[in-house]
Amino acid sequence: MARSFKVRHLILGVLCLMYFIAYIDRVNIAVAGPMIRQEFHLSPTELGVVFSAFAYPYAAMQIIGGWAADRYGPRLVLTLLSVIWAVATILCGFAWGAASLLVFRFVLGIGEGGAFPAATRAFSFWLPAAERGFAQGITHSFARLGGAVTPPLVIGIAAVYGWRASFIALGVVSLAWTVLYLFVFRDSPDDHPWVSAAERAEIGLKASTSRAFRRGRKTPWAEMIRKMWLVTFVDFCYGWSLWVFLTWLPSYLKESRGFDLKHLALFTSLPLLAGVVGDTLGGVVSDFVYKRTGDLRLARRTMLVIGLGGALVFILPVVYVQSPLAAVALLSASFFFLELTNAVLWSLPLDIAGAFAGTAGGMMNTGFGVAGMISPVVFGYLVQRTGRYEVPFAVSALLLAVGIVAALFIDPNRKLADAGIPEPAR
DSSP states (O other), rough: TTTOOOOOHHHHHHHHHHHHHHHHHHHHHHHEEEEEEEETTTOOHHHHHHHHHHHHOOOOOOHHHHHHHHOOOHHHHHHHHHHHHHHHHHHHTTOOOHHHHHHHHHHHHHHHHHHHHHHHHHTTSSSSGGHHHHHHHHHHHHHHEEEEEEEEHHHHHHHHHHHHHHHHHHHHHHHHHHHHHHHHOOGGGGGOOOOOHHHHHHTOTTTTTTHHHSSSSOOOHHHHHHHHHHHHHHHHHHHHHHHHHHHHHHHHHHHHHHOOHHHHHHHHOOHHHHHHHHHHHHHHHHHHHHHOOHHHHHHHHHHHHHHHHHHHHHTTTTOOOOOHHOOOHHHHHHHHHHHHHHHHHHHHHHHGGGGHHHHHHHHHHHHHHHHHHHHHHHHHHEEEHHHSSHHHHHHHHHHHHHOOOOOOTTOOOOTTTOOOOOOOOO
């Protein structure tokens, strides 16, 4: 192989593909939501319950999946989880009513719930500190790219074969990714036959260091809770608004802004495409600040405050502008800023917990999962009660403001005493 080839970049590419596929499988129901609602005769609140069914096991599996990846390795755990969510996605295409669809979405949440924490754990031994923000940014950019291509993809398949066919096809793609992952990924550079001694030195690992930390270490639960709870809370504030975009955006644009099915695919994708840019840029800028200043706290806090603050500024006028195109532009700007924070939130478990990043990542993303339980249902309930969108959008804005204040107190330098990951020079 050429000297320029880096196995860690190949690993990063495979995980980017996983984030891309996982998000398509996650948000396809939002795009199909208007069609499902019509076929199954659902109210907005009932549709919100179907949306949120995914989030309950998703939240529960965060810590479980992350802990399992820490204990048994991300290769085994992520393989099992990807098979579960692939099968669940296929089964959604065979749903015969709201109850069965709810059950299949619940199973999907089990599969996807531990996936991102397991992937975060995979980065612990594969990436040096100065590359973590970029890695979390680019992977989540692929997630948002998956969300952005979902509307035209699902609508295109549904227009020809029906909405059910889109779920079946996407589930098959997920199974294909599992095979690729098994072939390429190993739990650490020590286990991978393609990794050179030079690359291992770049990563910052000595021989067998990662292997020594993979098994038999007790998880420091109490210390981790003390150092991660505030990150979890900020993730909840961030996640509330993200769930609004992922679940209710197509319905809002169709019902409140009058877009037809043809234009709905385009204008639902635009905010999510803005998030693609925001995800990568947030990670890149955070890493840049860290490299230039050596101040990890400044690097992480800055992007959290700018991201949540910008999302707040642009979400407030959305429901008051008259032009549907102006509303889409504001939503796109809001989502761009919101996603500046995502890579930072996912970098913090790596910064703080090191070898226990899977568990810490699961703990952090539990905030997002809990938001997913509540946000879609509350949003749908408020729309049904008021017949308008002002109040549910105001709730999102309030939580963004609270998140900004909380982010000012996050300190990534408060690491676990036994994180187990050597920090190479910047």
